[in-house]
Each structure stands twice: as structure tokens, then as C-alpha cells.
Amino acid sequence: MNSIAEITARKEVIVCAGAGGVGKTTTAAALALRAAMDGRKTAVLTIDPARRLASSLGLKELSNEPVRVGKRKFTAAGLKPKGELYAMMLNTKTTFDEVVARYAPTREQADRILANRFYRNISGTLSGTQEYMAMEKLYELHAGGEFDLIVIDTPPTRRALDFLDAPRRMTDFFESRVLRWFLLPYMKAGGGIMRFANVAATTFLRIVKRIVGSEVLEDTAEFFTNLEGMYDGFKQRARDVAHLLQSDVTSFVVVTSPAEDSVAEATFFAARLNEAGLPFGALVVNRVHPKIGDGIGAKPRQRARLESGNQRAQLLAKLLANEEAFMRVVHLEERNLDALARKIPRHRWIRVPYLQREAVDFPGLVAIADRLFG
Amino acid sequence: MLLEEFLDPKILIVAGKGGVGRSTVAAALAVVAARQGRRVCVTEVDPKGTLARLFGSTAPSYQPSELSPGVWGLSILPEQALAEYLEVQYHIKRISRVFTSTHFLDYITTAAPGLKDILVLGKIWYLEQNRAIGQRHGFDTIIVDAPAAGHMLSFLSAPMGLSDAVRLGPVRRQADWLVDMLRDPKRSRVHLVTLAEEMPVAETLETSHALEKRLKLQQGPVFANGIYPALFSKQQRDDLEDGSGETAVGGLIEQGAGIGLKLDDEDVDALVGYRDFLEARRAIQARYLRRLKKETPQPVITLPFLFSAGLALPDVETLADVVEAKVATL
Numbered sequence: 001m002n003s004i005a006e007i008t009a010r011k012e013v014i015v016c017a018g019a020g021g022v023g024k025t026t027t028a029a030a031l032a033l034r035a036a037m038d039g040r041k042t043a044v045l046t047i048d049p050a051r052r053l054a055s056s057l058g059l060k061e062l063s064n065e066p067v068r069v070g071k072r073k074f075t076a077a078g079l080k081p082k083g084e085l086y087a088m089m090l091n092t093k094t095t096f097d098e099v100v101a102r103y104a105p106t107r108e109q110a111d112r113i114l115a116n117r118f119y120r121n122i123s124g125t126l127s128g129t130q131e132y133m134a135m136e137k138l139y140e141l142h143a144g145g146e147f148d149l150i151v152i153d154t155p156p157t158r159r160a161l162d163f164l165d166a167p168r169r170m171t172d173f174f175e176s177r178v179l180r181w182f183l184l185p186y187m188k189a190g191g192g193i194m195r196f197a198n199v200a201a202t203t204f205l206r207i208v209k210r211i212v213g214s215e216v217l218e219d220t221a222e223f224f225t226n227l228e229g230m231y232d233g234f235k236q237r238a239r240d241v242a243h244l245l246q247s248d249v250t251s252f253v254v255v256t257s258p259a260e261d262s263v264a265e266a267t268f269f270a271a272r273l274n275e276a277g278l279p280f281g282a283l284v285v286n287r288v289h290p291k292i293g294d295g296i297g298a299k300p301r302q303r304a305r306l307e308s309g310n311q312r313a314q315l316l317a318k319l320l321a322n323e324e325a326f327m328r329v330v331h332l333e334e335r336n337l338d339a340l341a342r343k344i345p346r347h348r349w350i351r352v353p354y355l356q357r358e359a360v361d362f363p364g365l366v367a368i369a370d371r372l373f374g
Numbered sequence: 375m376l377l378e379e380f381l382d383p384k385i386l387i388v389a390g391k392g393g394v395g396r397s398t399v400a401a402a403l404a405v406v407a408a409r410q411g412r413r414v415c416v417t418e419v420d421p422k423g424t425l426a427r428l429f430g431s432t433a434p435s436y437q438p439s440e441l442s443p444g445v446w447g448l449s450i451l452p453e454q455a456l457a458e459y460l461e462v463q464y465h466i467k468r469i470s471r472v473f474t475s476t477h478f479l480d481y482i483t484t485a486a487p488g489l490k491d492i493l494v495l496g497k498i499w500y501l502e503q504n505r506a507i508g509q510r511h512g513f514d515t516i517i518v519d520a521p522a523a524g525h526m527l528s529f530l531s532a533p534m535g536l537s538d539a540v541r542l543g544p545v546r547r548q549a550d551w552l553v554d555m556l557r558d559p560k561r562s563r564v565h566l567v568t569l570a571e572e573m574p575v576a577e578t579l580e581t582s583h584a585l586e587k588r589l590k591l592q593q594g595p596v597f598a599n600g601i602y603p604a605l606f607s608k609q610q611r612d613d614l615e616d617g618s619g620e621t622a623v624g625g626l627i628e629q630g631a632g633i634g635l636k637l638d639d640e641d642v643d644a645l646v647g648y649r650d651f652l653e654a655r656r657a658i659q660a661r662y663l664r665r666l667k668k669e670t671p672q673p674v675i676t677l678p679f680l681f682s683a684g685l686a687l688p689d690v691e692t693l694a695d696v697v698e699a700k701v702a703t704l
Contacts, residue, residue, distance in 0.1 A: 020522055021393020021574070207464060210544070260684025261424060263394065290651060293644030296634050305633045315610050316629045319645040322605050325681040326648045332683035354655065 002374050003282040003348050004253070008035040009253045013142060013244065014151045014281070016283050018255035019265040022353075023286040025053050027255050028153035030369040032085060036069075037369075039082035040148040044143060047090045047134050047155055054087070056365050062089035066141070083116055086147070095133040096123040102234045113226045118219040130155065130316045131166035135241045142244060164245070164276060167238030174224070251281030256340070258288050258333035263340050270343045283340070283349045284372065288333060290353045296320065352372070376702040381407050381515060383563040383592070384502055385528070385555070389520040389581070390567035391574050395599040397424040398676070398685055399567045400519040402693035404703075408444030409694065412514035415501060416441070418449040419494050419529070420521045425449075430687055442687065446513070455493035458500070458507055463544070488532030493555045495533060495552050502555060527581065530556060530564075531589050559592035568666065570659035570676075575666050582670050595673040595704065598663055602656050602679045606649070675700045 007014060008031050025046055030352035032044035043066045046053055054062045058073040059300050066086035074081050097114060104110035122129060134152065141150050164175040209217060244250060252273055256266035266283065273280050298320045352371045355364075388400040400416055407414045415438055418425050425447050426433040436449035436454045441447040497506065504512040520526045526533075533552035556562050564585055568578040578596060585591050626645065630637040636647075668672050677696055680689050 019392060019393060021569075207460075210464075213545075233381050257393075258683055259393075260427075261422070290647070292647040292651075293640050296635075296637070296644065298642045302635045303634045306629070309629075309633075311609075312625055313629050313632075315606075316626055316645075318605050319611065319649055320625070322652060323644050323648045326651070329683055336683055354651070 002350060004284070004350050005034075005373050007031075007251045007253070007281045008040075008149065009038060011281070012149060012249040013138065013251070014149065015154060015245070015250065015252045016151065016255055017154045017252060017269055019257075019262040022255050022257045023284075024255045025153050026056075026365070026368060027253070027284050027286065027372070029053055029057065029087070030365055030372055031253070032087075032149070032151040033365055034084035034369045034373055035149050035151070036081050036083040037079060041084045041086075041146070042149045042151065043086040043088065043147045044151045044153070045088050045090060045134070045137060045141070046153040047130060054089070056201050056361055057085075057087050058362055059087060062087055064088060064091040064094045066147075070354055073362050077366055079366065090130070090137055092130045092133045093123045093307050095137050095358070097128065099133070099136050103230055105229045109226055109229070113223065114224065116219060117221045118216075118223040129170070130226045132170040135167050136237065139241050139244070143240075145293050164272070164278070167234075167241050171231070171234045171238050174227055174234060197208070235294050246277055246279070248279060251279050253284060254280070254344070255284045255286060257286050258336050260336050267340055267343050270340075280344070280348070283344045285337065285349055285351045288351050288353045289326060289329045291330045292326075293323075296323055298324070375389055375701055377406065377410055377698060377701055380594075380701045380704075381410060381412065383559065383561055383565075384514065385498065385516045385518060385562040386594075387520050387562060387564045388527045388567060389564060390522075391577050392522040394567050394569050394574055395420040395677075396522075396567045397422075397519050398428060398690065398693065399565070399597050399599065400426045400517050401425065401690045402677075402697055403565070404445045405690055406697050407515040407517070407692075408442070409698075412444065413446070413511065414444055414515045414517065414577055415446045415448065415513040416517045416519060417498060417501070418447070418519050420519075425519065428685060428687065428690055450494045450497050452490040452493045455497040456549045456600040459493060459496060461507060462500070465598070475574075488528065488535050488544035490550065491529045491532035494529075496548065496555075499552055499555055502561070527584055527589070534589070536538065556589075556591055560677050563592045563594045565594045565597060566672075569600050570598050570666065572662060575662045578666065579669050582672065586671075593672050595675045595701075596666065596670055598666060598674055598676045601663070601676045602652055603653060604656070614685060621648075675703055 014028075014031060016024050016031070018024045026258075028046065029044055032042045035042040045066075046062065054060065057069045059067055059069065066088045069085040069087060071081070084287055100113050100119075101110050104113060131154075134154070138152055141147060229347060254266050254269055254273075256262045270280065270283075303317050306313045306320070309317075350372055352368065355367060355371070386403055388396055388403065390396040390399075397418075397661050404414045404416045416425060418434065423433050425441065429441035429447070430668045431441045431447070432439070432448050434441065436448060436450065438446040440509070452656040461605060498516060498518060501513060501516055505605055521529050533549040533556070554561075566578050566582055566585075568574040582596070626642055663674065663676065675697065677693055680692065682689060
């Protein structure tokens, strides 16, 4: 059993992380597919808009709730799943609305927050909100206990780092003293004494007001006033998610390609996991050029002679040039990967060479899953 | 098309999904412009140090530094752009520190969405107008290595969206200046970069549509990156097709022997294997290139796969050669 098979058989949460364009979403889907084949009730949660994932799973579109992948899809590919496969795509704004509605102390307070302009801006766009809501969703799905395994796909690496910090950063954000201090003149509870105590902030605010306008500041202050009473809940769930991610029911799968920059990202990410005490499970190296033979090493002189020869000779010259070019890539990729091996031992690696077909449909996804599990 | 004409807008915005080689194309365009004797500035807005790696130089900071002859680089962080804005606009120097040392900017930019993007675009406007603080000379070409696709559209549309949040005042007027800068085809143009694969092509087509219909920005040729070269002529491919049989493989060994190159069975497997690999990848790429060419109104410039696994300046120069040659045929 390779490390990937072990993880999908035992864990409750798998987090896939890596740079953009390395096949992270596809890997997440393939892991979930295999777990479902093996009898687990599995949900794959993707964060970036991934229409192709929907179509490769035979779903019209992915929604903010898990949707089951039909049995017929499996049957058509000649498969008999022992478990069930569900897929969903995070809608940040909808999830945030749900969180507010669920955890606000009163219905009126929830409505006030939902109608606030500042809230409407942050719920869709604030950097970090997406990651934070992914965590809320993960928490909800895991706490619900409906699934044996949840596979979660994250945004590209630098932001995957945010992903880990998101709950803490967001609770800090909502609770900021600095912000309160600045906004006091706008907070209804402020009153005369507060205003007096806060002359410096007022001066500062005058400049800010000139830049963004006073409405923006009023909206912001109103939002934070309305958020009173919800902080403890935010913090509690942030702690719970952090515990879940550090516990041994979770495993992180780092996805990379052998290209220099994505290897750098993967190395960075592996170090981060280590630092944060998060359980690393496996490294998936996608898009590797295949190594065929050990390099022929024809001499330039020999190639030149072939090039000036007859048609068959010229053909051989081209074949040699092609082989040499690919060997060069293979060696360069190997060198990049060697650097990674110093951080992640090779027995935790799964290499997926460039496939001759793409995972654009269900059978394609099945082919990838087969590769991953050796 | 003449290179002069190609380089006519001062601002070239290079955009695309993560992993498609956006920074590499930005660097190649910078080299193309520098070869025309222009002073070029490449700006990174999502600094990852890629530019520094490509040019083999130290990572650029907020002040332009020369990366290679004629090419300057700088990375723009919104906090620094805000400090500069306050200094230029309100002659405030001291308070900038309060802004940057607290997370105040985070809150305020959150309250007014897109403000961070506007600050970054504002810096590009300063550069375009040669009005940036400490700017010793003007630039003829400004290449913007845009944020990755997901964020790119909101980045470029930020000034258009600001009018909802701020209806009056200097900021509103300045946002309008940015809209003018981006929408004027004589001043700005967007180039999308993609790979010839299913997902990047689908995303490129969507982005291109949005740029045209929603943002109304001018687009130039799309760059399809990492295209495996055509190695074999049709005749040669046919020969090889027949060549799976004994004779042709034997033929290869004989040909080799004729020039003193000893090929064993494993060598022949490698020669045939890599040929098959190349042709299979080319077939996939051809399919998505066809789709790209059919569905985008922009011309498509293909850039070769460079048989490397991390690029450096010589590769950038090679790509610049290709861009020059292909622009000439447009």
C-alpha cells in the first residue's frame, strides 16, 4: 500500500495544497474517487471555480452543498463503487451568510449584518475570507459527521499558507483594537467622552475620510458594532478547526510539478507544515517527463554526419536530437526534485508522468486515480 | 506588424492563470522592447521573485532597479503605494508609518473594495506620467505582470467599480484617470498567456470575453506558451509509422553503426518512445490551439517549449527572438 492509498483508506480529512497549474484539483478529485471506490462515503470540496471538475464528474455544476455523483457515471466507466462520491464548490459569500445567520444572537442582528454594505463587500472579496469560509465549511461538514472522508482542494500555495492562518487572522481582524480605536468617533456607543479621548484618531480619520468618504467609515463602524456577541463563537470554531487540522485524522497532500518555481512552492509549503505541526501525508509530483533509457549521448560529430546523410540518416539525426532534448529536461527536472527530496523523503512521493490523455472526463479521472495508487 | 507598432501603447499588461509562464512572457516582451532602444519597466504586483530569477538579479523593490541593460524592475506593494500617494497628494510623510505599521490599510481597503488594486494601478499611472517619487527618468514601455487570473479581472476593473463606493472628491476623479489610462488603446493593451491545454484555454477564452465585453479593454495577441516543436516532416512521420516493424528499427541500428554510433535495443526504445511522447503531446496541444484560434478574435502567437525545467535569461532571449519574428508576420 503506498502512502496515498494509506491516507485515503484511513483519514477523515485530506487537504491538497500546491502552486497553481500543477493539477491540484484533479488530484483531489482522483483521491476522492478512489476512496469512494473503496467503500468510503467521500466528499470533495473545491475552492477555486472548477467547471471542468464538475463536467469530469458528470455534474452540470457544483453547488455550495455536496451533490452526489451518479452511480451511472461509475457504471459507464465499468466501475462498481462500494462507497459514495459527492462534490461541491465553495461559494464564499453564501457560506458567510449562512455562518452569520446561524451564529448571530438574534435574527434582527443577523439581518442588520447581512444588509450592511461593509459586510457585503468583505463577504465576497476580502482577502482571506475565501480561506476562512473554506474552514467554516470544512468544520460544518466534519462536525455533521455525514462523511467518512472530506478531500479539500486549496487555492495556490502562497495563499494556502493564508488558508492555514485564515481562521486566526479573521478573528483577529474582527476583534482588532486598533480598528476600534480609529472608528470610535463613528461608533454609536461612542459618546462625548470617547470623542474627547480620541482626538488623534479624529485627525487621522479626517484624512481617511477625504480618501474613501465618510459613508465607508460609517458602514464599517456599524458592521463592527453589530458583530458584538459573535466573537467567542468565531474564536471557538477557529480553535476547533485548528485542532482538527493538527490531529491525526487529517493529512496534507502536497501537489507539485517538477518545474523550478512549483518545486520552490512545494518546498516552502512542506517547511510550513512542519513548522505548524501539521500532519504531512504524501507528495504528488505531476507532469513529470518520462525517463526512457539512460541517455544515448551521440556526439555532435556523429549527428552532423547523419544530418548530411540520406533520408533515413536525417531521420535518425532528428530522433537523436529529440531524445537528447527530452533527456535534458528529465535531468533538469530531476535536479529540481533532488532539492525537494531533502525536505520530503522519496518514499512519500508519488510520481504521475504526463499522461497521453487528459483528465477531461470521468475515465480520464479514473486513469489518474489508477496512477496515483500505483 | 512592425515592432514599433506592436510597442505603441506604453503599458502592456500580461495576464494569465498560474503556471502558464506569465512572468516569462512579461520578461520576453521587456527584452523585445529594450532591444528597440526603449527604457522598459517591468512591474510585479504579486511579488514571488520570479522576475529576479529570470533576469538573474536581486529581487526588485518599490524603487526601480536595472535588471538587465534597458530593463528596470519594480514590485508594487499596496502599502508602499499608499504611502507614496499620501505624500504626493497630501504631503503627509509622518502619518504613513501609522498606516503601514498597523493593519489599518487592511480595514480601510476592505471597506472600500478594490482600493488596494487602485493604489497599485495608481503607481503605474505615476510611472506612466513620469511622476513617481524619486523617478529619475521616464520609461518608454511599462510591462505589468498582472495578478493570476482569478484576481486579474477584479484588479483591472477596480477603478470602474470604485464609483459605487466613492461618489465625489479627489479619489473619484483619480479613479476616472485610471479608467482612461486602461481603456485608451493608445496607452494600454492586455496580452493573455495560456498553455495549449483544456483548462487554461477555457479560462483564457472566458477572461478574454470579459475583458472585451465587461471591462472594454484593448487586447493584443494571445501567447500560447510551451508548445512542443514540430520535429518531423510528414514524410518522416509516415516513415516512422511503418517503422514499428523490424526493418525500420533495424534500419536505425544500421544507420547508427554506419557512423560509429552503437545503438542497443534500449536506445531504440528511447528514440521511438520520445518520438511517441512528442507526437502525443503535440496532438493534445494542436486540439486546444485549434479551439483557441477558433474562439478568440485575437491573433495567437505560439511560443516554443524550451526543454528546460526552470528558465533563465538566455531562455528569455530565445523567446524574445520568437516574439520578434512572429510579430513581424501579424
